[in-house]
Amino acid sequence: MGREDVQDVMQAARDRKRRDRRGPRRDGRCLRIPERFDGWRAATMATARRDNGGSGMIEKDGRRLTTLAEWRSHAPPKRAMHWKDGRSAKENARLWLDAAPDLPSGIADLLGATGCIGTLRSWSAEPEARVRFDALGEPANLDVLVQAQDGTGPVVIGVEAKADESFGSTMNQTLLAAEKRLAGNSRSRGVERMRVLATTFRLDLARPGISELRYQLLTLTAATVAEAGRQSAERAVVIVHELVSGLAKPEYRARNARDLDGFLEAVFGHTGAVRPGMIAGPFRMDGVRALYFGKTETVA
Template sequence: MSLQDYAQDVDSRRQERRREMPIAKAGRAIETLQDWERYAPPKSHHHWVDGRSAKETARAWLEPDGYAMPQEVHEVLHRHPSFGSVLDWDAEPEARLRFDAFAGEPRNTDLLVIATDAFGTYLLAIEAKADEPYGETIGETFAAALERRIDNPRSKGIARVEGLAALLLKPRLAGQPKARDLRYQLLTACAGALAEAQRRQLTRAIMLVQEFVTPATSESNHARNAADLQAFLERLSGRSDLLVQHGELQGPFVFADDAGIDLFVGKVMRNLRGCDD
């Protein structure tokens, strides 16, 4: 299906069903940027600015009319043989996904999408990035968890890190990055997607990085994030020949304790440099 046919199909289904907007939070439809900021704001208000990931994600998913997925997302799904043209979808911004039984805040996913194609229903967890880093490394997270364990013997931070690494990472091959140098946020992003797919009894889950190149971002930061995602994919897959390219999904990856769920990892990019506000 071409992009033009896809847009026409979305418009046709919208007219036929006359359903509510597909993006909502706690039962409230999100139709505008103002709705998104009001009902699903980022953790820090200063993150809601033009050129940064929180606001640009909202803009990408609401335009042109909030019924069609962003073009780059539709394209990456359409290219992979495990997915077909999207027939229906719903989404929740700032979705909280718990991936283990330990106490603490659940994983915050920028946008949780539940979509249906000819193969069935699947989960799409959007990890939105302008050029913000992926956060602490596993080594830094483990060290902080160890300090908490010293202060409080009941702290489960170390067990959480160990559990995620055991579930998601393959044994290290020669030349591959060490686990301690991987970005912990990428582990929790995949773990959250898998756990939510299992709760919903789905067999496909995607962790998709949606990257925004804007006047407020730098090439060096984009390059850093690309290297971090590539390093993570090498240890997730156990292979050094898989590349994270814009507009591609890699997978499926299958893990021992994920109830038979196929995980896919990919990245799409939206270049906003030179675009009018």
């Protein structure tokens, strides 16, 4: 074997190693995710629009939704104040309705950037989905829950739409409120739920910084993974969709970005910012083989 042949062999080995580090192959099959994969420590920019074939629908309780009036009537937001121009609930509804039967382009781009999800054959989106992840309290409320199918099998996507609204209470605030409820009602299970979530996400509540994580990010993730388990889906995606308008305050959006990045670092060891148009993963959790987190942005 000549010198050039040796160099070619060494280059091929380096190329294989580089592909392995990047995680799953970009053919929708997730073949390169080992049983104990700890997470791809990078965020990838979504650069190519996905063609989803116009194969989806938006529905609630068996009723297909095609107008803003139908969405508001059958899937109203928990807070009526969010149903107005420039705020998350109404702008999110408008975006999905305008895109159907395609996915919103930012969502489709993120799925393509996973390298693990192929062109969708079909999808169904449920707005204001109440998704159980345990038997210890109220279900999580997801702005949009998507059940989809590509050439490999089912995929579950949980979407949280934000203008500049926060991710809610911190872990510490939620725990204190749960302890107060337990003191007045021995049947309250909020404290138990917090302990179960901490175990699920392998969090030490006494560790510095953990108490400041946003509780909603844990329940959003837990609910998406739980639904993936119910649908026998090995792949799940959690997406934060920023809907930017003149009403959104930049400092509140910056806070949300810090909270998401802090959550991903504390729970999954992912370092670096996940900016709009970027995807992080795959990560492993019990019940799902490949879990991704993405962020997209739409100017409302």
